[in-house]
Amino acid sequence: xxxxxxxxxxxxxxxxxxxxxxxxxxxxxxxxxxxxxxxxxxxxxxxxxxxxxxxxxxxxxxxxxxxxxxxxxxxxxxxxxxxxxxxxxxxxxxxxxxxxxxxxxxxxxxxxxxxxxxxxxxxxxxxxxxxxxxxxxxxxxxxxxxxxxxxxxxxxxxxxxxxxxxxxxxxxxxxxxxxxxxxxxxxxxxxxxxxxxxxxxxxxxxxxxxxxxxxxxxxxxxxxxxxxxxxxxxxxxxxxxxxxxxxxxxxxxxxxxxxxxxxxxxxxxxxxxxxxxxxxxxxxxxxxxxxxxxxxxxxxxxxxxxxxxxxxxxxxxxxxxxxxxxxxxxxxxxxxxxxxxxxxxxxxxxxxxxxxxxxxxxxxxxxxxxxxxxxxxxxxxxxxxxxxxxxxxxxxxxxxxxxxxxxxxxxxxxxxxxxxxxxxxx
Ligand code: GLU
Numbered sequence: 001x002x003x004x005x006x007x008x009x010x011x012x013x014x015x016x017x018x019x020x021x022x023x024x025x026x027x028x029x030x031x032x033x034x035x036x037x038x039x040x041x042x043x044x045x046x047x048x049x050x051x052x053x054x055x056x057x058x059x060x061x062x063x064x065x066x067x068x069x070x071x072x073x074x075x076x077x078x079x080x081x082x083x084x085x086x087x088x089x090x091x092x093x094x095x096x097x098x099x100x101x102x103x104x105x106x107x108x109x110x111x112x113x114x115x116x117x118x119x120x121x122x123x124x125x126x127x128x129x130x131x132x133x134x135x136x137x138x139x140x141x142x143x144x145x146x147x148x149x150x151x152x153x154x155x156x157x158x159x160x161x162x163x164x165x166x167x168x169x170x171x172x173x174x175x176x177x178x179x180x181x182x183x184x185x186x187x188x189x190x191x192x193x194x195x196x197x198x199x200x201x202x203x204x205x206x207x208x209x210x211x212x213x214x215x216x217x218x219x220x221x222x223x224x225x226x227x228x229x230x231x232x233x234x235x236x237x238x239x240x241x242x243x244x245x246x247x248x249x250x251x252x253x254x255x256x257x258x259x260x261x262x263x264x265x266x267x268x269x270x271x272x273x274x275x276x277x278x279x280x281x282x283x284x285x286x287x288x289x290x291x292x293x294x295x296x297x298x299x300x301x302x303x304x305x306x307x308x309x310x311x312x313x314x315x316x317x318x319x320x321x322x323x324x325x326x327x328x329x330x331x332x333x334x335x336x337x338x339x340x341x342x343x344x345x346x347x348x349x350x351x352x353x354x355x356x357x358x359x360x361x362x363x364x365x366x367x368x369x370x371x372x373x374x375x376x377x378x379x380x381x382x383x384x385x386x387x388x389x390x391x392x393x394x395x396x397x398x399x400x401x402x403x404x405x406x407x408x409x410x411x412x413x414x415x416x417x418x419x420x421x422x423x424x425x426x
Contacts, residue, residue, distance in 0.1 A: 017096035017307060023333040025099075028409030031400050037425065038417045042102070045095055046079075046113075047071040051141040053119070055134045058127050067138045069117040069145050072098035075419040078149050079115035080105055080357060082156025082185075083138075083163070085131075089118035093307075097156075100328055100350055101357070106412035108354040108389050110361045115151050117142070123158045135163045139170035146171060148181035148368070154360050160231070161187040161197070181367035184360035193363035195378035196356075201235025202379065203355015204302060204326045206386040207347050208240060211322055214394060215345070218244075223262070223298040225249035225320070227290070228305030229279055232326040232353065234269060236304055241265040245300065249285070249293045252305070254278040256293050257285030295319060303330035304353075310335045318344060325349040340403055348405035350412065351393050358385050 022043060029039045053065040068091060071079045081101035084094075094116050102114030119138055123131060145151055146167075155164060164186045171182045180191030188194055195202070212219060224245050226237040229252040241247045246262035255278075257263060263285050271282045294301065294310060295317040303309050304326025310318070315335035323339065323346045325331065331339070331346065339346055359382055366372050373381075389411075397407035 016092050017329060018092050018099070020329065020333050021096045021099045024336075024405060024409055025413075028406045028413055031402055031406060032410045032413055034413050034417060038413075038420050041420055041425070042073070042099070042413075042416065045070050045072045045098055046074060047145075048091065048095065049142065049145055050091065051138070053134060053137045053141060055130060055137060057130055065134060065138075066120045067117070067141060068094040068119075069142055069151070070094045070098040070115060071145070071151055072114040072116075073102040073416065074113040074151075075416055075423065076102075076106060076113050077111040078113065078147070079151045080110070080112040080154070080184075080360065081115040081117070082154045083159050083167075084116070084118040084156040085121050085123040085158030085163075086118070087120060087122050089120040094118045097328055102416065103409060103412035104350040104354050104357060106415040107350050107393065107408050108358050108361075108385060109415075110357065112152075112357075112361065115153075116156070117153055118156075121158075131163070132166050135166040136170040139167045140174055143171060143174040146182055148179055148364070152181070152360075152364060153183045154357070155185040155231070157230075161185055161192060164192075165190055181364050184363040185356075186363070191363070191367050193359055193366055193378055194373070194375035195382065196359045196363055197231065198235040198239075199359035199378075199382060200232045200326065200353050200356035201237075201239055201304075202382060203358065203386050204232065204236040204304065204324055204352055205239035205243060206355065206383050207352045207390055208245070208300060208302075208322070208324050209243065210387060210390040210394075211324065211345060211347050215322065217299070220244040222246070222300060223248045224300035224302060225293050225296045225298045226302040226304055226326075227251055227256075227293050227309065228303070228327065229268070229272060230305070232356075233302070233304035234272070236302055236324075236326050237263075237265045238269060240300075240302075248298050249288070249296050250279065251288075251290055251293050252279045254280035255282070256288050256290045257282055258288045258292070258296065259285035300324060303327050306330065308332055310339075312338055315339050315342075318342070320344065323347065325352045328353065336403070336405060346403065346405055347390075348408045351389055351404070351408045354389060355382060355386055358382055 097116035186192035301320035307329035312334035
């Protein structure tokens with residue numbers, strides 16, 4: 001009982017997602033020797049905007065939604081980061097996600113700072129018309145925050161190219177012009193980049209292959225479990241399986257499936273396409289509990305759904321030897337310590353899921369160029385960039401004798417520190 005209470009209390013210390021960011025920042029800052037002044041700059045987001053958005057619902061009643069945008073840093077360039085539609089969106093979550101974007105962009109070596117936005121809503125319960133009105137009203141409310149040289153949104157959980165197209169439309173109308181580079185993740189054909197849709201999952205695949213190589217393991221000899229079958233998880237599962245990795249478990253918010261011989265990912269993708277985007281009812285495996293996926297007997301675990309799923313308790317039971325974080329913040333700081341103790345290699349979110357924002361950057365470059373690249377070119381540049389980022393983090397992990405997570409923070413801190421010092425604090 002005493003132990004149980006203790007675990008709960010420890011976990012509670014990090015109920016705040018932003019505290020979980022600071023916990024890692026503090027460790028990395030200490031190991032790296034970051035100046036207190038620079039650490040303090042990064043501890044406080046540059047700007048936080050909160051808006052109330054009245055939306056005329058289909059039933060004729062007005063509903064007020066809470067919208068957020070946090071600009072964590074613009075030291076290395078205009079701020080970049082997605083917009084999330086979910087019921088748990090709040091100031092703390094958006095703040096944490098914005099800080100991770102600063103570090104993610106720095107690790108990926110992009111000329112961007114970090115930001116994040118969100119609206120507290122349940123998009124699954126809203127009509128297309130309601131979502132369009134909400135997105136456009138949010139964009140109008142944030143019209144002075146966003147900008148191609150200022151702050152550039154993108155899709156995140158609960159949003160996609162459709163919302164980005166609405167966002168561009170509203171932004172263009174306010175600013176009386178054509179500004180495709182105000183957001184990324186747009187549909188192909190209206191300023192979107194080929195390869196952007198699959199980019200985060202592709203980055204997960206590249207990071208997995210790079211890690212396997214360091215571990216002297218062949219993709220053909222290992223198995224994986226992928227949590228989440230949305231934009232990140234589905235592409236990741238497909239690409240891992242295309243590269244010879246046996247994907248034994250997949251799951252989304254409706255159901256989780258296990259097949260020891262490997263799930264036919266292309267069949268699962270077809271099933272989801274024909275079944276309103278959800279896995280429930282898929283017959284290519286036996287149904288298991290979502291939690292069982294995280295502790296399944298596989299070599300690689302890919303959490304690519306929600307934050308805080310690998311808690312201390314789960315970490316104690318993880319059997320995988322490699323974790324690739326497709327989601328943002330899937331592992332709690334308490335779990336970090338346990339995984340380290342168990343010698344499980346964790347390729348952290350700010351490295352592993354950086355493929356999405358990397359291709360966002362390519363999209364933004366193409367928009368500004370007015371010249372569009374082939375998918376092969378995008379993928380080639382993406383893979384090279386991911387591999388370079390992986391090497392930097394891996395080398396820092398050796399150099400500072402620390403985990404990949406802390407090494408990723410150190411990699412980012414070095415760049416952001418340089419920017420802060422070069423620009424000067426007055
Ligand atoms: N929402 C994605 C992320 O968390 C993409 C951000 C972007 O492309 O700006 O990395």
